[in-house]
Amino acid sequence: MQFLKIASSLVLSVGLLAASAAVAAEPENTMILKLKDGDVTIALRPDLAPKHVEQIKTLVRGGEYDNVAFHRVIEGFMAQTGDVQYGDMTDGYSSQRAGTGGSSLGNIEAEFSKETFARGTVGMARAQDPNSANSQFFIMFAPGAFLDGQYTIVGNVESGMELVDNIKKGQPQSGAVTDPDRIISARIAADAN
Template identity: 35%
Template sequence: MKFPTSLLAAAVLATAVSPAVAQEAEIWRDIAPENLWVIDTSKGRVLVELAPDMAPHAVERIQTLTRQGFYQNHAFHRVIRNFMAQTGDPTGTGAGNSELPDVPGEFTFRRSRRPAFIETPTGRADRAVFGLYGSMPVRTQPDAQMFVTADNRVDGMGYFCPGVAGMARSASPDSANSQFFLMTAYRANLNGDYTPFGRVLEGLDVVESLKAGSDAEDGVVTNPDRMLNARLAADMPEGERPRAQVLDARSPRMAEIVQAAVTERGDRLTVCDVVPPVRIEG
């Protein structure tokens, strides 16, 4: 069993506590197998938690194409170091897509109380609220505003931090189809203009190791690494199926991790700096 964590989380994990106290402080959220996306690449495996609460149309498209066997032997045709890695084009040129119709952009969403949300104070002068909605970094409104909205929800927008998965598109905001990208660094210019639909739970190092293209060629890769296959954990044989848990925002330990980040970074803290611990089995 592996326990990947952020550097900020690791500082808290190193604190000595009794087993009984540690157990009480931990609440783990099981990732539904239909929302655990298993991507096998020529460099290794990547596990992505899909976020249907934020991008239901994009997640449905990813699930549909995955179950159709569409994502097999696709090139990571555009990889820009310290930015992102893009794939999902069957032609490997960046111009291809699936035969399914395009899906609408989902650049914002309405946030409910589930999955749980934990704020990450950023020291900003405005009233924007940042935090983790499940595993996803978001900008949103305070929970208190849910009491005065008709749907008991508030506005939210995903942030493109490292590990976030996004739908690629052309100039039209509603032109996402089958291509997607995995972030390896934060890019503010994508927030509100592209659809974030998940986050890497394990294998970000694999994404970072993919062969990159040159800046002069806008990241277009010659002899690229490949996405060999993609599956949903729900569709894998029981003996091969990975299982994932993420530390729940309601967990006292998660609050300790956030506080440690605030103490370490102060006003320099961003929503990208806190990554919830993950447990992977299989």
């Protein structure tokens, strides 16, 4: 009987390991954000949003997210970044305009899914038009079911969520951040360091 308990426990453990390995993204779809306190690893989800993920990877590989501010950060909700037009803190940063820009790649049609916004979910920011996502994205501090089916989910934080929690928060209602934290650099894991 003891052998059966050990064997079934081993089978369960192997099954759980296999399941977690299936969730982890391969290096081509793993984005690493270097923040002030270390690296945040994000599993991108081309299965949910192939066009959005492709655009993000193009921007990462072009160095577009390097030094971009977390311009809108609301405690208990989310941290938003990715305005490569007005959010680059070393080239053209504007605290008044950060959050209103995008990239030269153009907007992307919505790719809504049945996935739910949970802690660590990465979603695309957009204007009123559901087809206006471009380069900006946000990372959820807490679940946000009210966003489900309204915003495109592009990934999930695999590791470093405690570093996301440390991002400087903004004003309670607007989330506007004075002297914001930034993405120091971004890379795709499959690329050479």
